[in-house]
Amino acid sequence: MSADIYYQGAGTPVIIYIHSGALIFGTREWLPNEQIEYFNNNGFSVVNIDYRLAPETNFELIIEDIRDAIHWVRTGAIQWYDFDINKIAVMGGSAGGYLSLLTGTMDYKPNVIISFYGYGDILGSWYTQPSEYYCKKPIVDREHALNKIGNSEITNGKWDRFDYYVYCRQQGRWIQEVLKIDPKSDANKIKHYNPVDNITEGYPPTLLLHGTQDTDVPYEQSVIMYEKLKDMGINCKLITIDGADHVFDHNFKDQQVQVAFSELLEFLEVHLLK
Template sequence: MRSVIDIHGGAFMLGHSRMVSLPQISDCLARGWIVLVPNHRLCPAVNILEGPMQDIRDLLSWIQDGHLDNVISSRGYCADLDNIAAFGTSSGGHLALSLGFDVPKPVKAILSLYGSVHFADPAWRIPLPHVAKKLPSDLTPEFLNKIYDEYPVPTDSSVSLEGQTEAGTGKGPDFSKPRDAFAFTQIASGTVIDVIYSSKDDPGMARIDPILNVEDGFPPTYIVHGMADTMVPIGLSRALLQKLKDHGVRCGMTEVPDEEHTFAAMMEVGSKTWWLQREGFDFLEQIIGKGHGA
């Protein structure tokens, strides 16, 4: 059976595996794919390279080393180790793209939904007033820095950027929690990159930025991005698409009209947005095929 890895978003600091789009998972299952939805360590107590990227790459190695087969073989299934794809939203899109470089054997295909890329672009340093206005005025550095005291490094948080909460209430962040307050403060200030990765040893961020690692032989890649995205501007994905084309990588992109960041969590099945974003999954199917019995 073909496998797909579905990686949650959250600016590398928020969310967990239960905060992904269930309709997207249902679509994948209907195509006959095994869907793996991992957690990963959350920044900033661990950096993006040594935490989230390493954890997702370890999962890929775990599958390729036959451990998934060991889990599912008792149920009469066999994993196809040559047809593994990855997709994710926002920071999860970045982590999916990270399975296309600096790994012994890349995934067969990648789908990035408004993924975080092109970290040298000035857009990553621009404050976001519409996020800042949601923050309380009494947050102190001492309170925010309590996030660094969390031990062990957490692999889940109770809120995501997708508008979901642990209880499913959709009420958004709880600013009485240091993690929620810290993450949204960095997003509002345009300082996310500064807190998730130190550029001292990697000034150009070449080890973490997918757009700097596209080369001939990069896995086929599809991009879906909302045209009204105010958190990860669509121009960043357009730049990635051009880089893919420049290197002859099989690729494509769907631009979804009027959609903001994180639309995947709130779209309605059967809506125009649903059918447009589904073009990305159709692309994956062209590469890895349908699963057994689909």
């Protein structure tokens, strides 16, 4: 596992960023420089991580990578960086948002969670059934999909692996392919990795940001997580981006996005910097 460290000085709060890609593709290089500069300019150090990808790596080992990253920032990074290890936020988009939400169920919890168009319910029909949106695209057969993946562990998933993801979505087989678990016969095992089913009183303050026209992860995924957090008495907020699709935050200069990042900063100031 590798990381880029954008250090802003002694005692600075830390944002650990987890990239998107359905746990199948993607790289830490996807975090836009505009966002890194925005957080740096507002006094945050950023730790931008890679992690091992599925299906070559067992899902539980991917979770272990995320746990190890938080643990390293808390205990190992002090050799080189004197972050404020009592002020750690975990942030991610899409699958990175899912992994961020999952950190709230771990032993090493962050102080704050920020989820951009993430998902709290991997057992929902949106992921376990064929996707209407992806089924409108050219059908990817299994042989072609499997040709896009390999046999050895990787942490940098190239875009051609997206075809394997499309196959998973068209067949409603993401859980079987990535988690290697049957959602029908082993739903209880999957619930262990389902953030919405594992919210406790100690869950960190959480900010969810989602576009209403998201074609990849339904907007309702953040609504469901928000309602459950609210019911459990967790400090939480849902920022709705009207008309926005997936990865809306990469359109950084858009007025709605600028307002959303201002609200994100306010959330961090209240729940992380207090």
